[in-house]
Amino acid sequence: DVKVTQSSRYLVKRTGEKVFLECVQDMDHENMFWYRQDPGLGLRLIYFSYDVKMKEKGDIPEGYSVSREKKERFSLILESASTNQTSMYLCASRSDVRRQGSGANVLTFGAGSRLTVL
Amino acid sequence: AQRVTQPEKLLSVFKGAPVELKCNYSYSGSPELFWYVQYSRQRLQLLLRHISRESIKGFTADLNKGETSFHLKKPFAQEEDSAMYYCALSGLILTGGGNKLTFGTGTQLKVEL
Numbered sequence: 001d002v003k004v005t006q007s008s009r010y011l012v013k014r015t016g017e018k019v020f021l022e023c024v025q026d027m028d029h030e031n032m033f034w035y036r037q038d039p040g041l042g043l044r045l046i047y048f049s050y051d052v053k054m055k056e057k058g059d060i061p062e063g064y065s066v067s068r069e070k071k072e073r074f075s076l077i078l079e080s081a082s083t084n085q086t087s088m089y090l091c092a093s094r095s096d097v098r099r100q101g102s103g104a105n106v107l108t109f110g111a112g113s114r115l116t117v118l
Numbered sequence: 119a120q121r122v123t124q125p126e127k128l129l130s131v132f133k134g135a136p137v138e139l140k141c142n143y144s145y146s147g148s149p150e151l152f153w154y155v156q157y158s159r160q161r162l163q164l165l166l167r168h169i170s171r172e173s174i175k176g177f178t179a180d181l182n183k184g185e186t187s188f189h190l191k192k193p194f195a196q197e198e199d200s201a202m203y204y205c206a207l208s209g210l211i212l213t214g215g216g217n218k219l220t221f222g223t224g225t226q227l228k229v230e231l
Binding site for chain 1: 124127150152154161162163164204208217219220221222223224
Protein backbone atom coordinates (compact mmCIF):
# COMPACT_ATOMS: atom_id res chain seq x y z
CA ASP A 1 0.00 0.00 0.00
CA VAL A 2 2.28 2.69 -1.34
CA LYS A 3 1.33 6.10 0.04
CA VAL A 4 4.04 8.43 -1.34
CA THR A 5 5.05 7.75 -4.92
CA GLN A 6 8.00 9.28 -6.70
CA SER A 7 7.62 8.93 -10.43
CA SER A 8 11.24 8.23 -11.34
CA ARG A 9 13.49 5.89 -9.42
CA TYR A 10 16.61 6.63 -11.49
CA LEU A 11 17.35 9.52 -13.84
CA VAL A 12 20.43 10.47 -15.82
CA LYS A 13 20.52 14.00 -17.19
CA ARG A 14 23.08 16.27 -18.78
CA THR A 15 24.37 19.55 -17.40
CA GLY A 16 22.03 22.39 -18.27
CA GLU A 17 18.95 20.23 -18.78
CA LYS A 18 15.69 21.05 -17.04
CA VAL A 19 14.67 18.27 -14.69
CA PHE A 20 11.29 17.51 -13.16
CA LEU A 21 10.91 15.22 -10.15
CA GLU A 22 7.33 14.31 -9.36
CA CYS A 23 5.84 13.20 -6.07
CA VAL A 24 2.26 12.09 -5.38
CA GLN A 25 0.69 11.16 -2.04
CA ASP A 26 -2.68 9.56 -1.45
CA MET A 27 -3.09 10.35 2.25
CA ASP A 28 -4.71 13.78 1.84
CA HIS A 29 -1.74 15.36 3.63
CA GLU A 30 -1.45 19.14 3.67
CA ASN A 31 2.34 19.31 4.03
CA MET A 32 4.84 18.02 1.50
CA PHE A 33 8.63 18.17 1.51
CA TRP A 34 11.60 17.69 -0.76
CA TYR A 35 14.91 16.61 0.77
CA ARG A 36 18.18 15.60 -0.76
CA GLN A 37 20.14 12.80 0.84
CA ASP A 38 23.92 12.74 0.51
CA PRO A 39 26.44 10.50 2.30
CA GLY A 40 27.94 12.29 5.26
CA LEU A 41 25.50 15.17 4.96
CA GLY A 42 22.28 13.44 5.95
CA LEU A 43 18.95 14.83 4.77
CA ARG A 44 18.76 18.49 3.88
CA LEU A 45 15.49 20.28 3.28
CA ILE A 46 15.18 21.89 -0.15
CA TYR A 47 11.57 23.13 -0.16
CA PHE A 48 8.44 22.66 1.85
CA SER A 49 4.81 23.17 0.89
CA TYR A 50 2.25 23.57 3.64
CA ASP A 51 -0.77 23.69 1.34
CA VAL A 52 -1.79 23.94 -2.30
CA LYS A 53 0.05 26.73 -4.13
CA MET A 54 2.01 27.49 -0.95
CA LYS A 55 5.74 26.96 -0.65
CA GLU A 56 8.61 27.84 1.60
CA LYS A 57 12.35 27.62 1.10
CA GLY A 58 14.24 25.10 3.11
CA ASP A 59 17.91 25.08 3.95
CA ILE A 60 19.31 24.60 0.43
CA PRO A 61 16.83 26.03 -2.13
CA GLU A 62 19.42 27.46 -4.54
CA GLY A 63 19.13 25.94 -7.99
CA TYR A 64 15.70 24.45 -7.30
CA SER A 65 12.07 25.47 -7.58
CA VAL A 66 8.81 23.70 -6.74
CA SER A 67 5.22 23.52 -7.82
CA ARG A 68 2.13 22.50 -5.83
CA GLU A 69 -0.93 22.94 -8.04
CA LYS A 70 -2.88 20.07 -6.50
CA LYS A 71 -2.91 18.84 -2.94
CA GLU A 72 -1.62 15.39 -3.78
CA ARG A 73 1.25 16.42 -6.06
CA PHE A 74 4.50 18.23 -5.29
CA SER A 75 7.06 18.73 -8.03
CA LEU A 76 10.72 19.61 -7.71
CA ILE A 77 12.26 21.44 -10.65
CA LEU A 78 15.91 21.86 -11.49
CA GLU A 79 15.91 24.71 -13.99
CA SER A 80 19.42 23.99 -15.24
CA ALA A 81 20.91 20.85 -13.79
CA SER A 82 24.48 20.88 -12.59
CA THR A 83 26.80 18.08 -11.55
CA ASN A 84 26.64 19.13 -7.89
CA GLN A 85 22.93 18.30 -7.96
CA THR A 86 23.71 14.63 -8.43
CA SER A 87 22.01 13.12 -5.41
CA MET A 88 19.19 11.05 -3.98
CA TYR A 89 16.02 13.12 -3.71
CA LEU A 90 13.40 12.17 -1.14
CA CYS A 91 9.82 13.37 -1.08
CA ALA A 92 7.79 13.23 2.14
CA SER A 93 4.36 14.23 3.34
CA ARG A 94 2.68 14.95 6.64
CA SER A 95 -0.68 16.09 8.00
CA ASP A 96 -0.93 19.68 9.14
CA VAL A 97 0.19 19.60 12.75
CA ARG A 98 -1.94 22.64 13.57
CA ARG A 99 -5.10 20.76 12.62
CA GLN A 100 -4.18 17.22 13.59
CA GLY A 101 -2.09 17.88 16.65
CA SER A 102 1.40 16.70 17.48
CA GLY A 103 0.45 13.11 16.79
CA ALA A 104 0.50 13.98 13.10
CA ASN A 105 4.09 15.22 13.23
CA VAL A 106 5.49 12.20 11.43
CA LEU A 107 6.81 12.17 7.88
CA THR A 108 5.95 9.47 5.34
CA PHE A 109 8.68 9.14 2.74
CA GLY A 110 8.75 8.07 -0.86
CA ALA A 111 11.23 5.55 -2.22
CA GLY A 112 13.52 8.25 -3.56
CA SER A 113 14.72 9.41 -6.96
CA ARG A 114 18.39 8.99 -7.70
CA LEU A 115 19.50 11.71 -10.10
CA THR A 116 22.84 11.67 -11.89
CA VAL A 117 23.88 14.79 -13.77
CA LEU A 118 26.65 14.26 -16.29
CA ALA B 119 18.56 27.76 14.96
CA GLN B 120 18.15 24.04 15.40
CA ARG B 121 20.85 21.46 14.87
CA VAL B 122 21.26 17.73 15.25
CA THR B 123 24.65 16.08 15.66
CA GLN B 124 25.37 12.40 15.16
CA PRO B 125 29.09 12.02 15.83
CA GLU B 126 29.53 8.54 14.38
CA LYS B 127 29.26 7.86 10.66
CA LEU B 128 29.69 4.14 11.18
CA LEU B 129 29.13 1.92 14.19
CA SER B 130 30.10 -1.71 13.98
CA VAL B 131 29.07 -4.15 16.72
CA PHE B 132 28.83 -7.91 17.09
CA LYS B 133 25.52 -9.71 17.27
CA GLY B 134 24.29 -9.81 20.85
CA ALA B 135 26.34 -6.80 21.91
CA PRO B 136 24.70 -3.62 23.23
CA VAL B 137 24.15 -0.76 20.83
CA GLU B 138 24.13 2.96 21.47
CA LEU B 139 23.73 5.44 18.64
CA LYS B 140 24.49 8.94 19.83
CA CYS B 141 22.45 12.03 19.06
CA ASN B 142 22.88 15.51 20.45
CA TYR B 143 20.77 18.49 19.57
CA SER B 144 20.79 22.24 19.80
CA TYR B 145 17.50 24.07 20.19
CA SER B 146 16.38 26.83 22.48
CA GLY B 147 12.79 25.74 22.93
CA SER B 148 11.07 22.43 23.65
CA PRO B 149 11.91 20.09 20.82
CA GLU B 150 10.33 16.89 19.65
CA LEU B 151 12.90 14.22 18.87
CA PHE B 152 12.68 11.27 16.49
CA TRP B 153 14.72 8.37 15.22
CA TYR B 154 14.20 7.39 11.59
CA VAL B 155 15.68 4.26 10.04
CA GLN B 156 16.46 3.20 6.50
CA TYR B 157 17.08 -0.49 5.86
CA SER B 158 18.88 -1.55 2.72
CA ARG B 159 16.76 -0.83 -0.36
CA GLN B 160 13.83 0.35 1.73
CA ARG B 161 12.23 3.70 2.40
CA LEU B 162 13.16 5.94 5.27
CA GLN B 163 10.68 5.29 8.06
CA LEU B 164 9.97 6.35 11.60
CA LEU B 165 11.49 4.13 14.25
CA LEU B 166 10.40 5.95 17.38
CA ARG B 167 9.66 9.36 18.86
CA HIS B 168 10.33 10.61 22.35
CA ILE B 169 6.75 11.59 23.16
CA SER B 170 5.59 8.01 22.65
CA ARG B 171 8.03 6.68 25.23
CA GLU B 172 7.82 3.18 23.77
CA SER B 173 10.22 0.48 22.71
CA ILE B 174 10.25 -0.40 19.02
CA LYS B 175 12.10 -3.51 17.83
CA GLY B 176 13.88 -3.51 21.18
CA PHE B 177 15.16 0.05 20.73
CA THR B 178 14.58 2.81 23.26
CA ALA B 179 15.61 6.44 23.42
CA ASP B 180 15.33 8.85 26.30
CA LEU B 181 15.31 12.59 25.90
CA ASN B 182 17.86 14.16 28.25
CA LYS B 183 17.24 17.88 28.21
CA GLY B 184 20.15 18.60 30.54
CA GLU B 185 22.64 16.97 28.18
CA THR B 186 20.55 17.83 25.08
CA SER B 187 20.82 14.23 23.96
CA PHE B 188 18.52 11.58 22.53
CA HIS B 189 20.68 8.48 22.25
CA LEU B 190 19.22 5.31 20.73
CA LYS B 191 19.89 2.11 22.63
CA LYS B 192 19.33 -1.60 22.31
CA PRO B 193 20.66 -4.14 24.78
CA PHE B 194 21.34 -6.95 22.28
CA ALA B 195 22.00 -6.16 18.63
CA GLN B 196 20.51 -8.38 15.92
CA GLU B 197 21.72 -8.81 12.37
CA GLU B 198 18.49 -7.29 11.05
CA ASP B 199 19.27 -4.06 12.91
CA SER B 200 21.92 -3.23 10.31
CA ALA B 201 20.70 -0.01 8.71
CA MET B 202 21.20 3.74 8.48
CA TYR B 203 19.79 5.60 11.46
CA TYR B 204 18.91 9.29 11.46
CA CYS B 205 18.14 11.39 14.47
CA ALA B 206 15.72 14.25 13.80
CA LEU B 207 14.43 17.27 15.67
CA SER B 208 11.15 19.09 15.19
CA GLY B 209 11.15 22.56 16.58
CA LEU B 210 10.96 25.85 14.74
CA ILE B 211 7.61 26.80 13.33
CA LEU B 212 7.77 27.33 9.59
CA THR B 213 5.97 30.22 7.96
CA GLY B 214 2.49 29.01 7.16
CA GLY B 215 2.49 26.46 9.92
CA GLY B 216 4.06 23.15 10.74
CA ASN B 217 7.32 22.40 12.43
CA LYS B 218 10.63 22.28 10.65
CA LEU B 219 12.23 18.84 10.87
CA THR B 220 16.02 18.83 10.94
CA PHE B 221 17.94 15.62 10.42
CA GLY B 222 21.37 14.60 11.57
CA THR B 223 24.00 13.24 9.20
CA GLY B 224 23.13 9.66 10.02
CA THR B 225 24.93 6.67 11.54
CA GLN B 226 25.36 3.43 9.63
CA LEU B 227 24.96 0.53 12.04
CA LYS B 228 26.59 -2.71 11.02
CA VAL B 229 25.89 -5.79 13.10
CA GLU B 230 28.44 -8.51 12.50
CA LEU B 231 28.00 -12.19 13.21
